Amino acid sequence: MSLMAKRWEELADIKRVLARRDWFPGTSGNLAIKIDDEPISFLVTASGKDKTKETNEDFLLVDSKGQPVGETHLKPSAETLLHVEIFNKTNAGCSLHVHTVDNNVISELYGDKGSITFKGQEIIKAYGLWDEDAEFTIPIIYNHAHIPTLAADFAKFVKEDAGAILIRNHGITAWGRDALEAKKYLEASEFLFSYHLKLLSFKHVMV
Ligand SMILES: CSC[C@@H](O)[C@@H](O)C(=O)COP(=O)(O)O
Numbered sequence: 001m002s003l004m005a006k007r008w009e010e011l012a013d014i015k016r017v018l019a020r021r022d023w024f025p026g027t028s029g030n031l032a033i034k035i036d037d038e039p040i041s042f043l044v045t046a047s048g049k050d051k052t053k054e055t056n057e058d059f060l061l062v063d064s065k066g067q068p069v070g071e072t073h074l075k076p077s078a079e080t081l082l083h084v085e086i087f088n089k090t091n092a093g094c095s096l097h098v099h100t101v102d103n104n105v106i107s108e109l110y111g112d113k114g115s116i117t118f119k120g121q122e123i124i125k126a127y128g129l130w131d132e133d134a135e136f137t138i139p140i141i142y143n144h145a146h147i148p149t150l151a152a153d154f155a156k157f158v159k160e161d162a163g164a165i166l167i168r169n170h171g172i173t174a175w176g177r178d179a180l181e182a183k184k185y186l187e188a189s190e191f192l193f194s195y196h197l198k199l200l201s202f203k204h205v206m207v
């Protein structure tokens, strides 16, 4: 199996799992996986598709600027530039973007603070943090409609090979060195968002 076919399968597997969770409402979400380093190229989801469906036109190959490699009628994701920042600035191998109600509500609740920090949760170990008092902070940026502006803002927080950034009232992008790590960061973040919202609502009922 070629490297491209292998990576395609890896991304298709993740897409299938996330689709089953309803993490692609209304055609939202986009996924990317690196194919080459020099020069950088990666597979990205085609724009505007129903990501719960599986077809052989789900992904297309783009270059380090997010432009399609070779002739294709497919359009790269509208948010390809965000994945471009991740692959150009770090050694990440995979980047995942989803819109969920939980990540949108958290981004709105904490948007004015500019970030949300989690601590004292076992699942923080999914971020590779093993200390008892470890903290994980997820930045929250403004949802600029102009994608190059959004990407420039987003890039300011892309420093590590694995991470997560919330875009206010839009969604989350999580990335990692490989598909497993990106999925782990995404799932840990969504777990923490859901836990936090549930806790807040119970506290509200109890006071
Ligand atoms: C219908 S969701 C809005 C989109 O602009 C976007 O935020 C999104 O996540 C999906 O866009 P896409 O171009 O299909 O990758």
Ligand SMILES: [Zn+2]
Residues within 6 Å of the ligand: 028, 029, 030, 079, 097, 099, 170, 171
């Ligand atoms: Zn989006």
